[in-house]
Amino acid sequence: MLAVDIGGTKIACGIVDSDGRLLRHATRPTGSEPFASLRAVVAELEVGAVDGVGIGCAGPIDTVAGTVSPINIPSWRDFPLVARVQELVGAPVSLAGDAVCVALGEHWVGAGQGSRAMLGMVVSTGIGGGLVLDGRPFAGLTGNAGHVGHVVVEPDGDPCTCGGHGCAETVASGPHLVRWARTRGWAGEDARALAASALAGDAIAAEAFRRSGRAVGLAIVATAAVCDLDLAVVGGGVAQTGDLLFDPVRATLARHAGLSYLRHLRVEPARLGTTAGLYGAARLAYSLI
Template sequence: MLALDIGGTKIAGGLVGTDGTLLRHATRPTGTDPFAALTAVVADLAPGPVAGVGIACAGPLDTVAGTVAPINIPSWRDFPLVARVRELTGAPVALAGDGLCMALGEHWAGAGQGSSAMLGMVVSTGVGGGLVLDGRPLRGRSGNAGHVGHVVVEPDGEPCTCGGRGCVETVASGTHLVRWARSRGFTGPDAGALAAAARAGDPVAAEAFRRGGQAVGLAITAAAAMCDLDLVVIGGGVAQVGDLLFEPVRATLATHARLSYLRDLRVEPAKLGGAAGLYGAAALAYSLI
């Protein structure tokens, strides 16, 4: 199956076998003409017919209409992605949000195998997520269910790109971690430098990650209480800092996730890295046949 993972920086594609093996892989910069980049990826991977196509795309999106309007791809507003890819490949197409595809990928071939109710989270430039319940993706009315990055954790907090305030993304994303630390004297260039400073004992950097981990933990607590989760898998660039993020997440859960049915809730790092979205998109494609 052909899997595509569309983001604001790059478009990745892969051919994935029925056993979850990533057979081939290609990427192109998203650039100013995202569909041209997507077309090039498809040509690199599948110059001939394919049985089906699964697409992971940044949101928001409308899976009923087959359209996308990613915040980080301004040239696509209500873009008819499903129809255009169907025309390009001649194959049936399945579309889902990138957070849901990350969760599906980890459930199929990564850290989520065997879970009956899991949340996948991506903590990176933004914060996204998706739910896999009873082995099936929870899509919601429009395909945007599980977007945990916009759970409000600070009602009077910073403005968010979604138009609200105080979403977990405004505290825990890499961009906002660095912004908060810079407002308190940190001078490093990015989240990687912030992590290095935190490990070297910089109190501002350490507090940035504590706040971020607490925000993620509060969002997980809300999602777990509502959906009776047994597992949360966290991936994305910020999650690569390890215990700087995971320790405050788990400490927050110990304080707030006190319901009896949450006692066995586990939080684990993702295993598939940046390929999780491709695996999830492939799982979508296989659901078409």
């Protein structure tokens, strides 16, 4: 099965077999012409005949129309991705949100195995999420269910690219972490440097990650309360900082997850790293044939 993972900064493709083995994969920057980048990655993989294609794409998406309008890819608005990929590959195409595919991949062969009701969350350039309920992805009406990056955690907070204010993404995503720290005197360039500063004892950097973890934790608690979850699996570049993020996430759950049915709620780091979306996209395609 051909699996495709499309984000604001990179596009990855891979071949995944029915046992959940990633046989080969390739990645290109998304760039200013995303479909050209996608075509180049498919060509690099030398994809032959495949039974189907699974695509995880940054959202919003519309699974009914087969179109995508990713916030972080401004050149794609109502872009007919499903039809274009069908033309390119000549096989049936299944589409889901990128974070839905991360959740599905982790549920299939990663940290979410055995969960009955889980949230998969990606904390990176943006924040995405996806739900796997009773072993199946829950997409909602248009494919955007589980989009926890836009759960409001600061009602009077900063404007968000979605048009709202105070979304978790405005606090916890990598670029917002860095922006918040820089406005308070930290002089570094990116989230990786910010993490190094926090580990070295810089108070501003440490507070940036505390705020991020609290926002992620609040989004998880809100989603778990609505959907009665047993697990949240968190991945993405910011999540790779480990305890810098997960300590305040778990502290927030301890403080706010007070309902009796949330006492069993666990938060775990993702296991599959940057390939989780490929596994999930493949699983999506396998589930529909």
